[in-house]
Amino acid sequence: MKYAYIIDNVQESENVNTIAFSSDDDIKPGQFIMAWVPGINEIPLSFSSINKIKKITVKIYGEASEHVAHLKRGDYLYYSGPYGKPFTIVPGKKLLIGAGTGIAPLIPIIDGNTYGIISGKSKKDIIFENHFKDRLKIVTDDGSCGMKGYVTTALKTVDLDKFDMLYVCGPEIMLKSVFDYIKNINVNAQFSLERSMKCGIGLCDSCSINGYQVCTDGPVFSVDQLKNMDEFGRTKLQYSGKRVYF
Amino acid sequence: MKYAYIIDNVQESENVNTIAFSSDDDIKPGQFIMAWVPGINEIPLSFSSINKIKKITVKIYGEASEHVAHLKRGDYLYYSGPYGKPFTIVPGKKLLIGAGTGIAPLIPIIDGNTYGIISGKSKKDIIFENHFKDRLKIVTDDGSCGMKGYVTTALKTVDLDKFDMLYVCGPEIMLKSVFDYIKNINVNAQFSLERSMKCGIGLCDSCSINGYQVCTDGPVFSVDQLKNMDEFGRTKLQYSGKRVYF
Amino acid sequence: MILWILKINKSDNMNINTDIGIKLENPFMLASGILDENGYTMERILNNGASSAVTKSIGIDERKGFDPPVIYHDENYVINAIGLSNPGIGSFKDEIEIALRSGKPVIGSIFGKDAEEFSLLAKKMESYKVSAIELNLSCPHVNGYGLEVGSDPDLVSEIVSEVKSKVSIPVFSKLSPNTSDIIEEAKAADKSDALVLINTVKAMKIDIHARKPVLSNVYGGLSGRSIKPVGVRYVYEIKKELNKKIIGVGGIENIDDAIEYIMAGASAVQIGSVIYKYGINIFNKLNNDLNEFFIKNDINDIKDIIGVAIK
């Protein structure tokens, strides 16, 4: 188990914090760690910054994420990893599409030629909008920020032909809607999937989708890979291993 | 366990053979292997040649050495190692002093500036004399070859001052006689010791002398090291670990 | 040139099929509990070199298992305490159906607290069309503190007899090394068609910076490279003493490890933890390396080396 000394904690929104620590791990965008909260749980988390100073942006869902989100300067983060196959970074024009905190792991991809779409339920879910200057569209369910509508509402306003690669991250339902929107368009895209994970090293079968392990074969998959996965956007696994439908 | 394909076997004398095999092991003069004879025993053996083609010269004492001495082309030698601290090779004038097969592990030291003394009970114990051209003295107990007498008889005829290093190998009694002869002379020497060995890796305590393990701290010791070892030439250990006197 | 043709022919005549009560096209099976809770995953592994898959151990009811961390690993070993998580026998039919699309045999691993539960599970598995049953006897013993079902010879023998009488497919017993007398345990399981050796060794990991056990369950089972010498020993000893059919498992990382188990007496081997190092591609690699080993060492038939080291 590795451990890192927390040097900073910034609140991004009501229930989202970014913790910072320094580590020599070589992280590529899209990779993740298994963060261990002793006595509570162990959860997968990806990086919103991958320089010498690493950052993780955490949304509070339950006990473990709450604990990590509240780590303060001087506390330790225990973890193993990094794990998973990273995004393939292409030269050229890139569009980052993130739902809520899903934008966080896409931030390290940003260069001089990146555009963004951030979607969310409402204004309070939108974070990291300042990383994009004016190259950004925001869309919220309730219209409290940016356009009103879903991620596809925003996609319709964009000329996807002009992009060399789309990078998409968010809940599987949102990924699926983007996937369905683009699958018949000639545009390249990579999707980062989220499934429940118990091990992170490809042994426990709890994160599997059509025989692939999201923790080791993913979390990043290409359009072509997803085309062959009929479980994508349709089923997920319980902690028991039982398959249930969305 | 490593294994090597035997490519040659040459009989050196009545009960001494040299087997040859090729291996990528990096061997330094004085190092040894533990040769495993399945079903019989495992014994320490050193190298009479350390090039890409390795050679081991074996004298038959019992079952294991007999088996190794009779390995023929196509057979396999099983072994682990190399083990032990090698001789330190100095530039300058060197004198090799070997008793019987004790000369074998000294052969790899030979360069353009090496002289030799080989001792033995009688003519049939003298091997490798042709490696020294005329820079060699032979001494036998019965005078059947070279001088008549012991190794010290030969030493007396040599001007030891002229040598930068003496390399000595043979039974401990012989080593001790050389050691006693030179300990008050200002001459540098290294001795290769032989003790019963069960492991070769410094765990079993069966090869110990004054707290040092011949297999890992040796087999090569300097005059200064031996000066502090009152067991040298005096005691040895049985396979049970019991200390007995020579 | 002629030599080269001979080699090719030889490779064609080489026999790496093996028989453990069911026929396997190669000796490399997927071990229970590793990537075999999900039909798609099993199907994929069976399509990539494994000759058969043993399912995750399935019980009567759905179980969530322990909270993570359930697995700790370093470069030499894995320690797991999954807590027998499984979807329950009721919903496992679908998974087996998916796995069977590969055309290869699936072996149903089951765990229970008594002979009755084991029998019920075995019958269900048989009805799902598995080729054999593997009894996981390392589950907790209801009456014995900290003990496993497998360390109670009477219970083992009762479970095996019961299950054998209820199903017509072969039954394997998987034994645990956490016992003082594995020979006795093996004898108790004598009615099994084959013995599977070994399950994990009791172990744990403490993180010295957090000053806490890493696994939420504290204790777990050790697998991977570290346990190979223990597994080989049990295979050898039981093959020698009882001459039963044996499936070897524990710490196999490469072809040399597999051959060591086979020479100790295993007719087939199961591959588990090493997948965290090399992914599922390990199965294709083992097949290639086995062929190469046979050619290099002039072996024609795996039967010729099963148990060859026993003296």
Next chain:
Amino acid sequence: MILWILKINKSDNMNINTDIGIKLENPFMLASGILDENGYTMERILNNGASSAVTKSIGIDERKGFDPPVIYHDENYVINAIGLSNPGIGSFKDEIEIALRSGKPVIGSIFGKDAEEFSLLAKKMESYKVSAIELNLSCPHVNGYGLEVGSDPDLVSEIVSEVKSKVSIPVFSKLSPNTSDIIEEAKAADKSDALVLINTVKAMKIDIHARKPVLSNVYGGLSGRSIKPVGVRYVYEIKKELNKKIIGVGGIENIDDAIEYIMAGASAVQIGSVIYKYGINIFNKLNNDLNEFFIKNDINDIKDIIGVAIK
């Protein structure tokens, strides 16, 4: 600058002494059977950082032990089947005398077939001035096929009682992990002043090219890095259940391993196999690294971390 002075002072006040019934100046002891059959070797190791040495297990009579190979090793483990070779209690007085010149405690390890033999050996050892007795309960059980003395709780309790009644120095019981119920074994040894956990795990190595077991005895005991998770588990479990004084042993290679054992409940640790990797210098290194660990982690006294991971 002031900080630096504080650190220095702190290191002076740091307490790495420990108490296992006898006082040790540091927690690092030499384990039985590794470089401790010979007085000179023990003396040298005691002069180089070990706080005490446990002798090779000594029996009534001189024993040659098994023929080599008696030890196999790779980078992760050692397997040994020395065969209880030892010079016999009669000639061991000299060795202990030499070892005691170091001024440090020597602990006499003994093995026998029954309580009578153990008592006789213990009394002799006491007369040789050892500071404590360590009972090696992993020797073969005369009445049980393949079993060890330690797997018979009645015999263990008889041996411990007898020995305790015959000597006035502390008595340690060294337990074997090759048992189904180590708690029961530990309870049987309850009269001991401390428990030593663990001895080696049954294992073997086959050479696939020679197609033969490597050790002349076929079976041996596994030690080194591979068994650490097993040892830690036993220390933790027994400390938690019985709260006895424990000496941890098994696979300790560096300070993190030693701390893991201590946090699991060990008051001292023994170092064995790792010597094949780092030589006897490992003891000085462990002492330095322990000091460094204490400073870095703000620990003043080893007592503060013994068993701290137990929950």
